[in-house]
Amino acid sequence: MQRGSGILLSISSLPGPFGIGTMGQGARDFVDRLVQSGQTYWQILPISPTGFGDSPYQSFSAFAGNPYFIDFMDLFEDGLLPAEGLNLCAALFEPDSDAVDYEVQFEHKHKILQMAFCSCGARVWDEVQDFAQRHAGWIADYALFMALKAAYDFKPYWEWPEALASRDRSALDDAAQRLKEQVDYHIFVQYLFFRQWEALRKYAKERGIRIIGDMPIYIAADSADAWVNRDMLDRQRRVAGCPPDYFSPTGQLWGNPVYDWEALKETGYAWWVRRVAHQISLFDYLRVDHFRGFESYYAIPEESDTAQTGEWVRGPGIDFFRHLERVLGPLPLIAEDLGFLTPEVSRLLEETDYPGLKVLHFAFDPGGESVYLPHWYSRNCVVYTGTHDNDTTQGWYAKLGDAEKAFLDEYIGGAQPERVHWQLIRLAMGSVADVCIIPMQDVLGLPTEARMNTPQTAQGNWRWRLKEGRFDEETVHALARITALFGRSSA
Numbered sequence: 329m330q331r332g333s334g335i336l337l338s339i340s341s342l343p344g345p346f347g348i349g350t351m352g353q354g355a356r357d358f359v360d361r362l363v364q365s366g367q368t369y370w371q372i373l374p375i376s377p378t379g380f381g382d383s384p385y386q387s388f389s390a391f392a393g394n395p396y397f398i399d400f401m402d403l404f405e406d407g408l409l410p411a412e413g414l415n416l417c418a419a420l421f422e423p424d425s426d427a428v429d430y431e432v433q434f435e436h437k438h439k440i441l442q443m444a445f446c447s448c449g450a451r452v453w454d455e456v457q458d459f460a461q462r463h464a465g466w467i468a469d470y471a472l473f474m475a476l477k478a479a480y481d482f483k484p485y486w487e488w489p490e491a492l493a494s495r496d497r498s499a500l501d502d503a504a505q506r507l508k509e510q511v512d513y514h515i516f517v518q519y520l521f522f523r524q525w526e527a528l529r530k531y532a533k534e535r536g537i538r539i540i541g542d543m544p545i546y547i548a549a550d551s552a553d554a555w556v557n558r559d560m561l562d563r564q565r566r567v568a569g570c571p572p573d574y575f576s577p578t579g580q581l582w583g584n585p586v587y588d589w590e591a592l593k594e595t596g597y598a599w600w601v602r603r604v605a606h607q608i609s610l611f612d613y614l615r616v617d618h619f620r621g622f623e624s625y626y627a628i629p630e631e632s633d634t635a636q637t638g639e640w641v642r643g644p645g646i647d648f649f650r651h652l653e654r655v656l657g658p659l660p661l662i663a664e665d666l667g668f669l670t671p672e673v674s675r676l677l678e679e680t681d682y683p684g685l686k687v688l689h690f691a692f693d694p695g696g697e698s699v700y701l702p703h704w705y706s707r708n709c710v711v712y713t714g715t716h717d718n719d720t721t722q723g724w725y726a727k728l729g730d731a732e733k734a735f736l737d738e739y740i741g742g743a744q745p746e747r748v749h750w751q752l753i754r755l756a757m758g759s760v761a762d763v764c765i766i767p768m769q770d771v772l773g774l775p776t777e778a779r780m781n782t783p784q785t786a787q788g789n790w791r792w793r794l795k796e797g798r799f800d801e802e803t804v805h806a807l808a809r810i811t812a813l814f815g816r817s818s819a
Contacts, residue, residue, distance in 0.1 A: 329613065329683060329710075333757060333764040333816040334369025334540070335362060335771060336716065338384070338780070339397050340428055343796040347421035348428045351524040352399025359532050361799050365807040366817035370532065371540035371615070371765050373716060375525070379548055382430040382790050383781075385617065386548045386584075388474065391466040391606055393521030395441060396433050402524060403444055408452070413443040427791040444520065445513050452519075459519045465602050466552070467515055473552035475510035476503060484550040495555070525610065533612075536818050540662065540765075541611030543603075545618040546584035553599075554585060560592050560599055561585045566627040569635040570667065579626075579635025580784055586627050589644045597648060601655050608660060619663035619684075620673045622648060646679045662710055666690075686711040686761060688752050689718050692739065694731045701739070702759040711761040713752045713770045716780040720769045721749040723776030749773040750806075757814040764816060768794055771807060 342349025342358055349355070362370055376387035377394045384394075400417050403409035420436040422429070449456070460467050473485070480488050491499035504511060532539055546568050547553040554561065562585060570580040592600065607614050621643055628638035653659055665677055665684040677684050686709050691700035698704075705711065713721050725748045728736070737743045740751050749770045756764045769778040769792070781789040811817045 329762045330368065331762050331816055332368030332818060333766070333811050334367045334371055334538075335768050336371045336712070336765050337768040337794065338373040338716070338790075339375060339394075340373070340384075340790065341768065341780075341793050343424055343794050343798075344399070345421065345423040346400060346417060347425055347432055348396050349793065350399035351397050351521075351528045352402045355399075355528050356531055358794075358799070359528075359535055359537050361804055362537050363535050363818070365804045366811040367807075368536065368816070368818040369538050369540055369613075369763060369765060372542065374542045374544060375610075378430075378790075379550060381786060382428075384542075384790065385544045385546075387544070387551060388477075388548065389466070389470045389552045390544075390547050390603055391463070392470050392518055392552075393525060395517050395521060396437055398437075398441065398517070398520050398524060400440055402527075403520065408448050408520065409440070409444045410447045413440050413447075416440060416443075424796045425793060426795065427793055430791075441517050441520070442513065445516050449512070449516050456516055456519045459522065460515050463518070463522075466606075467518060468511075469556045470552040471511045471514035471518075472500070472504055472507070473555055474514045475507040478510065479507060485555045486550075493555075529610070538612035540613045540615055541607060542615045542617060543607050545616065545621045546582070546586070549583060549585055557599055560587055560595075562588050562627065564627075565630045566638075567630055567632075568621070569626055569628050569638060571626055571638060571640075572636055573668065576635075576784060579638065581628060581632065581635045586625055586641075589648075593644065593647070596655075597644075597651055600648070601652065604652055604659070605656055608656070611660075613660045613662055615662040615664055616682075617664050618667070619665045619677070619682075620667060620669060623670070623673045623676045646676060649680050666715075681708070683708045683710050683762065685709065685715075686759075687715060687718070688712065688756060689714045689721070689724050692728075692732045692736045694735045696735065702755055702761075705759050705761050707760050707762050709761045710763040710765055711756045711759050712765050712767070713749070713756055714767055716767070717783050718767075719776055719779050720767070720774050721752050722770075722773055723779060726776070747773075750810075754810060757810055757816060768799070771803060772798055 340349045342354040344350055344352065344354035374384040374387065375394055375397065376389055377392050378384055379386050379388050400409055400414060404414045417440060476488060476492060486493050492503060529539060566586050568582045568584045568586050572579040623645060624640045624642050626638045627641045628635050661682045663677055663682040663684050665673060666687065686700050686705060688700060691698045714724060718724065725745060740755060744751060753766055753770065778792050780792050
């Protein structure tokens, strides 16, 4: 990767008038701000449709786009939404809200999209069908899955009638015919999503901004992927998580089904080939979440209430990545190699030669031996102050223990509490790491209240938004200066 820096900001966190960030003017304005501040990269979170809990890592599809991110003003200006649809938005969504209200999005977003479907769906149907043909490997199953979810009160697929849950061919054909209009609607919505995504990607590329996407390793239990591809899932029905540790005495129980890697290998990892090919077509680089799960993964009996009863199971290892590269060519992947690491995981990362992650919030153990201290870095890595799963730097510093604060103070030559976010940004920017990514909250020096996610909590996550005007000229110029100082400027 080219030496440079960028900002981590979810699409959902962008400012705008529709209660959630979208791929419209707010996104284009943010790209312009990235350019003005000398940035090269924009890292986002997964863009797939979120399920219950609103986590981008628990999606109804590994291939589809999130309808919440469709911009209604762009639809209107493109002649794809009548004026009354735009007028309805003003009544339904709080403009430039501080936080995403996902209940409002769930209740109302589809009303506007239905108006677009009814008013112009027939007019652009040839384009929609061309789009569906290009995405034939997943879109029909996804559209039927979503139509069936609505028909059965959004219950998980295993609570549908048995013939549908088990994908009896006759039952599926009958459902597809009975729900044809709803199926067509979901295909149309995906057409709108990818139409706008491609336009945003083009806008960013023309201005020298490279987008880093994010791919979860696991699929959601209640997803089109699990419904269609049960043969690739663990026959013991075990689920994913992390074992107990200092931070979580009972471990982390994620609930995602783990894969049957032997079954996948027999198919030439066919589903994964399709998935990765699709993902790298959307982004310039792709962060692979939970990379260590490809070396070995923690599998927990489905009926468990905690992660204490799990066990480590060997993953596909280097064979998987070599196969992907034989089929797809060199892969622009970034390995999220955080968490419980072993020499085997480190060896796998070395074999792939993908850049791993370094997080400064993990660096300041008083012993001074943390691999996250910048003086240990190699060039082939991506350094962060914190990630979407961490507290903001201001929040992190406020909770830091005395010994850790003392070591940090010595390491950086005097910590300044009110400016510690800039001190960590400077430390990251000045490192040898090829790429430096800063969460937007840290650029602004925001407290804990702006945190994006707290792992193992079910409420209040993924809601933070960047208010209009917060990324102001003063902040842009400050970021541009430090970016240029350390040879990371795109200018």
